Amino acid sequence: MNDSIRYNRQIILPEIGETGQQKLLKAKVLVIGAGGLGAAILPYLAAAGVGEIAIVDDDVIEVSNLHRQVIYKNSAVGKHKVDEAKLMIAELNPSTKVEAIAEKLSGKNAISLFEQYDIIVDATDNIAIKYLINDACIVTNKPMVYGSIFRFQGQVSVFNYQNGPTYRCLYPDENSQSANCEDAGVIGISVGIIGMLQANEVIKMILEIGEVLSGKILVYNILNNEQQKYDFEKNTNIVMNLEAFQKKYNAVENQVEEVVVEEILNEIDNDEVLFLDVRNAEELPKINFKNGIQISLLHLENEIKKLNPNQTIYVYCQSGIRSRIAVELLQKHQFKNAKSITGGALALSQLVKEKV
Known part of the structure; x- marks a missing residue:
């Protein structure tokens, strides 16, 4: 034309x-x-x-x-x-x-x-x-x-x-x-x-x-x-x-280690690891891990003493963006085993349903 x-x-x-x-x-x-x-x-x-x-x-x-x-x-x-x-x-x-x-x-x-x-x-x-x-x-x-x-x-x-x-x-x-x-x-x-x-x-x-x-x-x-x-x-x-x-x-770059939900299937009931939810309290879906804790990203630095820097911590949010930021923050405070969960809460909730 x-x-x-x-x-x-x-x-x-x-x-x-x-x-x-x-x-x-x-x-x-x-x-x-x-x-x-x-x-x-x-x-x-x-x-x-x-x-x-x-x-x-x-x-x-x-x-x-x-x-x-x-x-x-x-x-x-x-x-x-x-x-x-x-x-x-x-x-x-x-x-x-x-x-x-x-x-x-x-x-x-x-x-x-x-x-x-x-x-x-x-x-x-x-x-x-x-x-x-x-x-x-x-x-x-x-x-x-x-x-x-x-x-x-x-x-x-x-x-x-x-x-x-x-x-x-x-x-x-x-x-x-x-x-x-x-x-x-x-x-x-x-x-x-x-x-x-x-x-x-x-x-x-x-x-x-x-x-x-x-x-x-x-x-x-x-x-x-x-x-x-x-x-x-x-x-x-x-x-x-x-x-x-x-x-x-x-x-x-590449310092934040990311894991997919399938990789942590056996960690859901492992008392030696911690699942850290950095979403705000009102966000859905709710995921109830017996080895879980909720601290919003906004308050994470102020409440970081609640966490054990030597523990393996799997961090999740809704989509995987805030969890990466949270892992970077934890790394600055000498947390060596913090990992971001790809796919966030939606992927995790599906995994929990399948496991049950």
Whole structure:
């Protein structure tokens, strides 16, 4: 199909024109995450004619994703998100080149990946990964398009744009314990709106039009349709270079040992181990281990003396994100045998039922 026909409605905009369309064609965008935010970002970037898009996500599609990750079909459950997203884009706009990377972003691959793209889009719901993305963007001098959801409220900003303020300037506390979508709950419309606002920032940067959300954070509430923009300044005391990046991420990655529920089948009645639930008290499902204890992640450091640093401790939350943070915290306090349970409480509750 002739591109002039495909993109006619945007080419006739004087701010875009043929020149702008060529800028889109030459652009290379890396999207981290193919979940709810990614499901809104990806089709709009592809439809606009962005020439190259890479998608990084090691996750597979689950039924519980479908209410908000609307680019996936029920028949795709169990398949890799990046592969299905690539198929969707090929159907939508076959002229967009797509690279599907079914890997987890890490300190080992972030720098080499980011160097290949013009703009990096954060479509994750993991706080630790957001700091990793931010730091790798600083090292590679790439802008980071940020999006975040908490229940009915979303945030959008652009970090490290033309040496502007970064994620750490806005959120200096790396030990934040914010819940992700799975733990806090989310409605699909929220991620759709925020994801499209992120795509809008990407397109504005490519076209060099409008006002980029650099040094500003947009907060949008879908329940009352109110939105506010807040300014924030660059913190010049924050230093992140390649040496600091490698020291930080290559030193800590892979230190958290993770176990799947099948591996601990024989430990459920073992009095010598402890199952530590770091969820909040009201979270379901409840799991009653005779060798279990509940201390929310928020209070773990203050109540750490309740735990034996020499004991094997299996830590779980709802999904496996907070449990990893908890294990890292325990390790800082010289706990040598703390392990995070992959799949969290849902996987554990199923295991307990099967054992009974």
